[in-house]
Structure formats: structure tokens, C-alpha cells
Amino acid sequence: MQFLKKFSPFYNLTLFYISVSFILRIVLLFHPITQSTFVWTDTIKIFTLGLISDFFVFTVLSGFLWLYLIFISNSKYLKPTGYIIFGMLVVLFLYVAFGNTILNEYGGALPKIGMIFIGLKTLLFGLLLFLPKYRSKIRFWLFTFVLFLFVVLILQNAISEYFFWNEFGVKYNFIAVNYLVYTNEVIGNIMQSYPVIPLFTGLFIIAGIVTYFVVKRSKNYIENIPVFAEKIKISGIYLTLLGLSLSVIPFLASKEDSQNIFTNELQSNGIYKFYLAFIHSELDYFKFYKTIPNAEAYALLKQQIPDISDESTLRYIKSNAAENHKNVVLITIESFSADFMKTYGNEQNITPFLDSLSTKSLLFTNFYAVGNRTVRGLEAVTLCFPPTAGESVVKRQDNKNKFSTGNVFKQKGYNVKYLYGGDAFFDNMQDFFSGNGYGIVDKKSFLPSEITFDNIWGVCDEDMYTKAIAVMNQESKENKPFFNHIMTVSNHRPFTYPNNKIDIPGDAKSRDGGVKYTDFAIKKFFEMAKKQPWFANTVFVILADHCASSAGKTELPVDKYRIPAMIYCPGFIEPQKYTKLMSQIDIMPTLFGLLNFNYQSKFYGQDVLKTTYQPRALIATYQDLGYIKDNILTVISPKQQVKQFQLNLKPNQKVAQDFQIYYEQIPLVKERKDLVDETISYYQTASDLLKKKKYQKQ
Incomplete structure (x- = not known):
């Protein structure tokens, strides 16, 4: 007892x-x-x-x-044990307070939290001891x-x-x-x-x-x-x-x-x-969101995506010209908002190289990210699929053997790889990409001699690009084209990078510095790439994974989803501006169109250069699902809620018409039911296909 x-x-x-x-x-x-x-x-x-x-x-x-x-x-307070423990706690506190720990590398409030926790533990132990x-x-x-x-x-x-x-x-x-x-x-x-x-x-x-x-x-x-x-x-x-x-x-x-x-x-x-x-990481669309009969949803989707059959998105994409199996390098830049670039109104000159490259590329001026997290951007360019409610497919258990861009390239005989400067275990990237047929090159693949600088997120972008050049040089000897998807890490808090590279110190932990170093590293990559024999036969696709910030006055502030995107291949793709509204899920189908690929597609994304394309963009958080069309933003949310906003441009006189990104979002007085139903058709059918496992590779 x-x-x-x-x-x-x-x-x-x-x-x-x-x-x-x-x-x-x-x-x-x-x-x-x-x-x-x-x-x-x-x-x-x-x-x-x-x-x-x-x-x-x-x-x-x-x-x-x-x-x-x-x-x-009481025994731990006896001499000398108590004094040894207290001394160790004091040393640990001083190290966390003044040393360069992993907490400092991460930045934010974590170093203070760690210091407070260890400080309190030390103080309380001292009181009990003395x-x-x-x-x-x-x-x-x-x-x-x-x-x-x-x-x-x-x-x-x-x-x-x-x-x-x-x-x-x-x-x-x-x-x-x-x-x-x-x-x-x-x-x-x-x-x-x-x-x-x-x-x-x-x-x-x-x-x-x-x-x-x-x-x-x-x-x-x-x-x-x-x-x-x-x-x-x-x-x-x-x-x-x-x-x-x-x-x-x-x-x-x-x-x-x-x-x-x-x-x-x-x-x-x-x-x-x-x-x-x-x-x-899932949210049941059919339980929480406004729905319409499934047959009606697919019929509406067919009006937006021609040639799809039955209750699926399956269709055959056929070109009138011969296929061109050029190498493809896709670079998704971490947290890179459109308004970092000079063309969109930035006056700080923090992206000089990308500003210059954009004038030599097919530049998409009215381009929207689907979400506000890296996994959403990776999902969009890999699966060309709407951002369904809940977590990205990348982080779900059922994330393998999907119909993907890598799958299309593999059918064409390409080597397919995902290159990431950090540990691909983070955010479930390794499980997702390897489960969809990609080879993985991440920080674990680096020799110590290949790392000149790293932080909590991984090696600096320069090191990643140097590794990428080595990988592509090796691939070019295999007598088959390659598709390499590179994900950058340097433009991420704590924004640390090697010193003496740009005019903002690497230890200043500056957002502008992170952006400028990212631009600098891409320039170095292209300087190295131009010296390689495979460069002339390579297409480069460059875009952001998402914006630097997603907070705003409304559920989905559209300016927080506007990102830069361009396709560069001198001698093959003529420099021009594509100004129609489009989504992140469209970039790779558009590239396949430029390469004249013939393939069976399940993509929701479309080749925006085709005359059948109807301009629209999809943007979302984890629960608010948005659809932009006709200058109206439709948002569907849990509890079957629907909101619509008229997008009225707030012009910036210093920025060209094609690069205006700020809108006043005014609640719509009279509902546009046609746009509500179109919005539902995209998100409901996408949820249906995932639920029924009908978005698998063929």
C-alpha cells in the first residue's frame, strides 16, 4: 500500500x-x-x-x-557529484549563450529558447545545490x-x-x-x-x-x-x-x-x-468542402482541359514536329518572390544576373506558385497537379509511382535525378523522389573536399552547382540525355553563405544577402556550364518554389504567390515574354511542348503556348484552395465555404504593365457561379483521383 x-x-x-x-x-x-x-x-x-x-x-x-x-x-547534490554537474551546466549555458551552436545556425528564436531553457535548468540546479x-x-x-x-x-x-x-x-x-x-x-x-x-x-x-x-x-x-x-x-x-x-x-x-x-x-x-x-497529413475534401456530382465535376474539367477521357485526366499529347531530346536542367530557387527582381519593381539590384538572363529567355511574366511551402513547389513541377487539401503529396504515405515529369523523361530514355544541397530526408524528399524513379544526389553524396561552406540547411549553392556540373559531366558520357532537377537552399533563414562573394557579408544573416548570393551562385553555375560540351544541347528551366512570405490581409493574398519563371536555351528558344496568366503546374508541360514530346499525359498542367489553353492559376494554403480567372479569385474552404474577390490592379508607375503584381482584393457582391464550379472541378477531381489511386504512372 x-x-x-x-x-x-x-x-x-x-x-x-x-x-x-x-x-x-x-x-x-x-x-x-x-x-x-x-x-x-x-x-x-x-x-x-x-x-x-x-x-x-x-x-x-x-x-x-x-x-x-x-x-x-538528493544524491546528485552530494559532493563532488553536485559540483561537477553544476559546472557542466554552466559550461553548456556559456557555450549556447556565446558559442556558434547548431541553434545559431538555424536562427530565429531557437537560440534564445535554448539559452533560456538551459539557463533556468542551471539556475534551479544551483539553488538546490547551494x-x-x-x-x-x-x-x-x-x-x-x-x-x-x-x-x-x-x-x-x-x-x-x-x-x-x-x-x-x-x-x-x-x-x-x-x-x-x-x-x-x-x-x-x-x-x-x-x-x-x-x-x-x-x-x-x-x-x-x-x-x-x-x-x-x-x-x-x-x-x-x-x-x-x-x-x-x-x-x-x-x-x-x-x-x-x-x-x-x-x-x-x-x-x-x-x-x-x-x-x-x-x-x-x-x-x-x-x-x-x-x-x-490529409484533409478529406469530400467531407469538408463544397462539392458537385462527380460526373459534373469531370465534365467541367473537360471544358478546361481538352481531350481528357471519362473520369480521369488521361489524354494523348501529339506534336506535329520531330521530338527533340535535349538535356533539361530544372532549377527551383528557394523562397524567391517576383518582387526581388528589377523587372518587377525592385530597386536594390539584388538579382543582376537573373534580370539579365530573363531578357535572353522565354519569360513568363504572369506566373503563380501553387503554394507557400517548398514541398508544394516540388509537387507542382514534378506531378503538375493541383494543391489538394492537407499536406503536399510529397509528404504523404501514398506518394510513390505517381505520374510525374520524371516518368515522362524516363520514357524518352533520359537519366533522371534530383539534386539537393541538404539532406533529402528532410520534408520526405528522398522518399518521394526515389519512389518516383529519380536518382538522389544530396549532401550525403558530397566528399568533405567538395564542401566549402554549409549551414543547417546544407551546402551553399556554389558547392551544389559545382557538384551538379560534375554529375552532368559524368552523365554526358553515357550517350543518353539527362534531366536534373536542382533545388537550392541558400536563400533560406538563417541566410548564411560564404563571405567575400557579394557586397553583403555572409554572416549578416540578411534576406537581401540571401537573394543576392543565390543570384551570384546561379551566375557562377552558368559560367561553369558554358564551358562544358553538353551546354549547347541543354534547356534550362528556372523558377521559384514559392514566395519569401505568404502572410497578407486575406486568406490568399495573390501578390504573395507571384514568382519569376523562365526557360533559357540560346539558339533553340527565342527570347520573348509570355504574358498570359498561368500556374506553376504548367511549366513542365509547356517545356514538353517546346521539345515536341509525344506522350500520354495525366497532368492537370497544360502547354500554355497552345491555342486551346485557357488562362487560369491555382493557389492554395493547406486548407484554402484558390482559383484565379477573369481577374476574380475564388476561394473554397472547409465547412463548404466559398468566397470570391474582384482583383483590381494597384498600378506601380515605375513598373511595366506586364510586371504589375499588386491587386486590391474586393469581395464580390454577386457570385460568379461558373467560376465557383470550375474551382470545385479542379480540386474535387484531383482529390478523387488521389483517393482512387488513378494518378499512378502508366
Whole structure:
């Protein structure tokens, strides 16, 4: 019985969590949005299997409490152990505060967070070490604070689940994950939508009262700290329960199989649902977005993409001229907004080479990225596919053997590779590209002698381009054309790059410096490429993966999606400007048209140089799906919401007409239903094809 008291912090918090979950289920069951009738078996499932699931989920979450409690002891403060540990903590703090750690390489707030965390740990350890008379009191208040945090998080989660249900009628899904991605926007929305101060005041008062009783029933743990043997027993019991939880939780989730959707949602554990949403990264279009009959959606799509057949995008692309199997190098530039370039109004001269190259290229002046993350850009140029709700296909489990640009090149006998200066494991790139037939060249492929500079994201762009030249020189000896997709990394926070390359120091961590160095590195690449025998037979496609920033006054600020794009091949492609509206998904089908490729296509992207092309662009976040046409932006969102905006140009007198990018987005008074239906046709059919696995390679 005495030993069981050692578990008091665990079972008191578990009891509180299960009680809160029970009350939450009752509240959600009778919520006005829960418009359903429940039979008695549904109710039993909700309150039995649901509460059992809660127990095991909280067992997993208790791992943090276990780690904290298991290290509470007096022995570590004895001489000389305590002084050695304190000295190590001081050295670690000084290193993080003044040294060039990996946290500094990443930049942002991470170095400060690391310094604060280690500083507090050092301070508290010092107080417990040097003030033995007050050790018990200090430990008691630390213990109280830890339990208070658990109570606050339990209550906060319940409140969050309630408001999420209030808005969407479900437990957490990918929209909740998305909220973590757009933290600033979400916090702003919460501040404007809810009485935050009274809400959190009440939360902390209730949490304080609950903590008082939890601490009162649990303080025997620190008043009589378990000895080493008891801690071993506690750990054994906890780890056994943890192992059991990891198998029971998914089993119980598989029992959420009622025909009544509300039963399944109420039975589920919100935290586990959040975890599943984070892992699977999908948002069910047909459950959350406005739909039309599938046959109608495909019929509308056929009006936009001629020659597609049945409920698919399959069609045959035929050229009237002989195919040209030139080498192709696709460069996607990290975070490169159109307004970085002089032609779009920038007066800082930070892209002199690309400004010059654009005058010698087929330049697409009215070009939009599909999203605001690298994986969206990679998805767009690789799959030529709309940005479906949730995470990019690149990061989904079902991301292999898709119909891709690499697949088309392989059918034509090309070597196909993806080259990236960082670790391709990041953002699931390696899994995606290798699963779609690409060879991978990333930082792991570099010899130490090939790296002159690197940061947390990978080697600098110059090193990547030097490696790319070596790869292409080797490929050119294989008597077959090559397609190499290069993804840059230097124009990314922390914006560090080699010093003495441009007039902005590499350690200044400047956005302008990152852009200018990116431009400088591309210039060096072309200087090296022009000396190679394969250069004259190579087409270069250059565009951004997305803009530098996506924040704006509306859900989809169109200027935050405008990016530069050009195709360069002197002697083969005449310099000119293509001024019609187009999307990132169109760039590769347009290139295939220039090369006169004959192939079966499933692409949503089109050859914009054909007379059948109807100008439009697709732009999206993880949940807001947009469609630009006729100077109107249509946005479809969860909860079957639809918004439309008239795009009125805000002219810049210093910029040519073809390069104007800023628009006032005025809510449309009268709905353009034809554009709403067209928008739905793109996104609904894309979701349908993915769901039915009909976008696989042939």
C-alpha cells in the first residue's frame, strides 16, 4: 500500500484527465452541431471505449511526468557529484549563450529558447545545490509548477477541442495541424474572435484550484522520495503500461467503425486524432468542402482541359514536329518572390544576373506558385497537379509511382535525378523522389573536399552547382540525355553563405544577402556550364518554389504567390515574354511542348503556348484552395465555404504593365457561379483521383 502511494502524481492526474474528457464528451454530445440520434450501443461505445482510450493516451503523455519524477533525488547534490554537474551546466549555458551552436545556425528564436531553457535548468540546479536548507521548499514549488502545467494543458486541450468542435463538428484533424503552421495568423484570429482575457483568467483560476488538490494528494512523492530500487519498480510498471498503450490505442481507434460519424468522433481521443492528422497529413475534401456530382465535376474539367477521357485526366499529347531530346536542367530557387527582381519593381539590384538572363529567355511574366511551402513547389513541377487539401503529396504515405515529369523523361530514355544541397530526408524528399524513379544526389553524396561552406540547411549553392556540373559531366558520357532537377537552399533563414562573394557579408544573416548570393551562385553555375560540351544541347528551366512570405490581409493574398519563371536555351528558344496568366503546374508541360514530346499525359498542367489553353492559376494554403480567372479569385474552404474577390490592379508607375503584381482584393457582391464550379472541378477531381489511386504512372 505504501509503495502504491509512489504513483499518486500519476493516478491523480489520470483521474483528472479522464474526468475532464468525460465531461467534454457529454458537452459535445448535446452540442447543437451534433445533429444526430444515438442508439444505446453508440452511447456505450462513446463512454466505454472512449474513456479506455483516454486512459492509455494519457499513459503515453505521462512519459514527461515520469522522466521528471524519476530524476528527483538528493544524491546528485552530494559532493563532488553536485559540483561537477553544476559546472557542466554552466559550461553548456556559456557555450549556447556565446558559442556558434547548431541553434545559431538555424536562427530565429531557437537560440534564445535554448539559452533560456538551459539557463533556468542551471539556475534551479544551483539553488538546490547551494541552498540545502531550502531544498525541500524549492523542490515542492517546482513539483507544484510541473503538476500545474499538466492541469493547464489538460484544461486547455479540452477548451481547444470544444472550440474546434464548435467550428467543424469533429475532433482534431489536419486543420488543427495547419493551425500550428500558421501560428501568427491563428493567434490573431483567436484574439479577435473570443474573449481571450476572461477565458484564460478563468482557466488559470480553475487550474490553480485543481492543482491545489492534486498536489495535496500527491506531495507524499517528494516528501518521501522513492529510493533507487523503488524507482526501478515504478519505471518497470510505467514502461509496461506504455508498451501496452502503444498497441491498445490504435486497436481502439480501429473500433471507431459506426455508421454514425458523430459516434466515431465522440468515441475518439482528440490528442490521438491530432497525432494521426499530423502523420497522415490529409484533409478529406469530400467531407469538408463544397462539392458537385462527380460526373459534373469531370465534365467541367473537360471544358478546361481538352481531350481528357471519362473520369480521369488521361489524354494523348501529339506534336506535329520531330521530338527533340535535349538535356533539361530544372532549377527551383528557394523562397524567391517576383518582387526581388528589377523587372518587377525592385530597386536594390539584388538579382543582376537573373534580370539579365530573363531578357535572353522565354519569360513568363504572369506566373503563380501553387503554394507557400517548398514541398508544394516540388509537387507542382514534378506531378503538375493541383494543391489538394492537407499536406503536399510529397509528404504523404501514398506518394510513390505517381505520374510525374520524371516518368515522362524516363520514357524518352533520359537519366533522371534530383539534386539537393541538404539532406533529402528532410520534408520526405528522398522518399518521394526515389519512389518516383529519380536518382538522389544530396549532401550525403558530397566528399568533405567538395564542401566549402554549409549551414543547417546544407551546402551553399556554389558547392551544389559545382557538384551538379560534375554529375552532368559524368552523365554526358553515357550517350543518353539527362534531366536534373536542382533545388537550392541558400536563400533560406538563417541566410548564411560564404563571405567575400557579394557586397553583403555572409554572416549578416540578411534576406537581401540571401537573394543576392543565390543570384551570384546561379551566375557562377552558368559560367561553369558554358564551358562544358553538353551546354549547347541543354534547356534550362528556372523558377521559384514559392514566395519569401505568404502572410497578407486575406486568406490568399495573390501578390504573395507571384514568382519569376523562365526557360533559357540560346539558339533553340527565342527570347520573348509570355504574358498570359498561368500556374506553376504548367511549366513542365509547356517545356514538353517546346521539345515536341509525344506522350500520354495525366497532368492537370497544360502547354500554355497552345491555342486551346485557357488562362487560369491555382493557389492554395493547406486548407484554402484558390482559383484565379477573369481577374476574380475564388476561394473554397472547409465547412463548404466559398468566397470570391474582384482583383483590381494597384498600378506601380515605375513598373511595366506586364510586371504589375499588386491587386486590391474586393469581395464580390454577386457570385460568379461558373467560376465557383470550375474551382470545385479542379480540386474535387484531383482529390478523387488521389483517393482512387488513378494518378499512378502508366
